[in-house]
Amino acid sequence: MLAEVPARTKPWRRGQTGDNHAMTPPPNAAAHAPAALHRIGWRGELPPLPPGRLLARVAAQHRAGYEVHDGERTFNAQPAPRFLKRNLDPAERPAVGDFVAVEAGAPPHIVEVLPRRSVLRRAAAGERYARQIIATNIDLVLVLTGLDGDFNPARIERYLALIEGSGAHALVVLSKADQFDARHQRAALHELAARLPQGTPVHAIDARDAQSAAVLAPYLTPGITAALVGSSGAGKSTLTNTLLGEARMATGETRARDDRGRHTTTHRALLPLPGGACLIDTPGMRELKLTGDEALDLFADIDELAAQCRFADCAHGSEPGCAVRAALDAGELDPARWRQYRKLHDERDAQITRLEERLRGGRDPLRTHRHRDRFDRE
Numbered sequence: 001m002l003a004e005v006p007a008r009t010k011p012w013r014r015g016q017t018g019d020n021h022a023m024t025p026p027p028n029a030a031a032h033a034p035a036a037l038h039r040i041g042w043r044g045e046l047p048p049l050p051p052g053r054l055l056a057r058v059a060a061q062h063r064a065g066y067e068v069h070d071g072e073r074t075f076n077a078q079p080a081p082r083f084l085k086r087n088l089d090p091a092e093r094p095a096v097g098d099f100v101a102v103e104a105g106a107p108p109h110i111v112e113v114l115p116r117r118s119v120l121r122r123a124a125a126g127e128r129y130a131r132q133i134i135a136t137n138i139d140l141v142l143v144l145t146g147l148d149g150d151f152n153p154a155r156i157e158r159y160l161a162l163i164e165g166s167g168a169h170a171l172v173v174l175s176k177a178d179q180f181d182a183r184h185q186r187a188a189l190h191e192l193a194a195r196l197p198q199g200t201p202v203h204a205i206d207a208r209d210a211q212s213a214a215v216l217a218p219y220l221t222p223g224i225t226a227a228l229v230g231s232s233g234a235g236k237s238t239l240t241n242t243l244l245g246e247a248r249m250a251t252g253e254t255r256a257r258d259d260r261g262r263h264t265t266t267h268r269a270l271l272p273l274p275g276g277a278c279l280i281d282t283p284g285m286r287e288l289k290l291t292g293d294e295a296l297d298l299f300a301d302i303d304e305l306a307a308q309c310r311f312a313d314c315a316h317g318s319e320p321g322c323a324v325r326a327a328l329d330a331g332e333l334d335p336a337r338w339r340q341y342r343k344l345h346d347e348r349d350a351q352i353t354r355l356e357e358r359l360r361g362g363r364d365p366l367r368t369h370r371h372r373d374r375f376d377r378e
Contacts, residue, residue, distance in 0.1 A: 036071030040270075041137060041225040041278045042099060047114060049101055057137075058098045058110075059270040066094060066110060068102060069270065077108040090130070091121075096268040097136035097225065097280055118167030120227060123289035129354040131291050135227040135268060135280045138168045140219055144230035144239060146176045147188055147204065153195045154340050159229060160196070161294050161344055168227070171201050171219060175235040178206035194334045197298045207239040216243070222276025232284025240281045243273055290344065292351030299341045305333065 037046075040057045049055065056068040056077070065078045080103075083093045094100055094110050101112035116136045124132040143159045145151055156172060163170045172192065177185060185204050192202055206212040220226060220243070228236050241247045248271070270280045302324065306314065310321025317325070327333035 034071065038071075038223055039272055039276065039278075040069050040071045041223060042071075043117075043223065047101075052104045053101045053111065054104075055114075056100055056102045057270065058094050058096050058100060060267055061094070061096055062267065065107070068100065068108075068110070069272070070102075075108065077102055077110050080109050080111045083110070091119075091133060095133040095136050096270055097138060097227075099137060120163065120166040120168060121291060122162060122285070123291045123351060125287045125289070129351070129358050134229070134282060138166070138225045138227045138280065140169045140171060140224060140226040141166070142171050142173050142216075142226055142228045142239075144173045144175055144207075144228060144234045144236055146231075146234050147174050147180050147185065148176055150231055150234050151188055153191055154336070155231075155288075156192070157195060157298060157337075157340055158288055158290075158344065160200070160298050161290060161296055162288065164297055165294055171203070171216075172196070173216070173239070174202065174204040175207045175239065177204040177212070178209070195337050195340075197300070205239075207235040207242060210242050210245070213239060213242045217275065220273060220275055220277035220279070224277040225270075225280065226277060227280040227282060229282050230284065231286070234284070236281055236284070240271065240279060243279060244271060245274055290348045290351055292348055292355050294344075294348050296341075296344055296348065299337075299344075302333065302338065302341050 037055060042055065042057070046055065054070055056070040058066055059069045059074055060067040065076055067074055068077045079094060082088070092113070094113050098116065099114040100110045101114070103109045103111045118138050119136050120134045120138060120141060121131050122134060124130040141159070141163045143156055143163075145156060151174070160170050174185070174188060189202060189204070192200075196202070203215050205215060228240065230236050268280055268282050270278055272278050305323045305327055306316065308323035309316070309319070311319055314322050314324075316322050319325075324333065324338070328335060328338060
């Protein structure tokens, strides 16, 4: 099932065109690169590399090092000593999805991280402000959520807030469609239509069925890299196996009390798909905090309403001439969406304050208050 959220505000600025929102790389995506590198998502001309070095892509990261893929094979590599410096910004270290220069040796070493075309990140869990990279050089993020107790529009909005600044497109995939009738699915789609930005594509699928998952094929075209995110138990590993055409990823049952699963995926892994795209499967994330960089464009219509208030400093409470309050009273603005708007804006502003304090070398004003927004409790 495909549903495009109907027009409500300005277009969802992701460049979708046509009915199936097919995504294709630029025409010159593989014009100057060997087919093997195109299979792992490389685009454009090859960078000049000294003798003894080759271009590869980080497929996985472990405590003992990295797995990299050169388009033909996967092999282990160690980071160069400069990546191990304690004071190095973690964002400068190799991450899953990175294209890297690997120097031959025993073992091979990653000596350079090439410029990234996109980065999906979150604020790291815990009270100390830090950013954590989820994946790099991605074109599409599949937000997978079950139609069971896992279904949570506020959580989907949180994902979209992070994705909109990453440089990637967003696609919402509702799994476990085989377990619910058409009426239940329509209700879920109707709820998302009231919450998500215009043009956000939404599919309901049975992640175990290749024919049902085939509706995703127009997005997963050769050269595209997609990241798969969602809660534990949503069916990420199941969908990954279906797209691969083989049972490569471990899967598990969900808990009956809350439809949550155990972490069967323990690390991020980049996997070339038979159709030519690459998929980055990620572990379930119970906490997904904003970084402070988010524009929150998914609430552009509410920002436009606020701009129509009589007073520029309107708090949207009992002030006269408040356009937001008028829209709420008239039923034109979903109260749940308004609450999420305020929550995410407050969290983003708090993260900005934490970052500024950190850059000034001062004390984090929020660390003593355990200022944590639990992603799975929204």
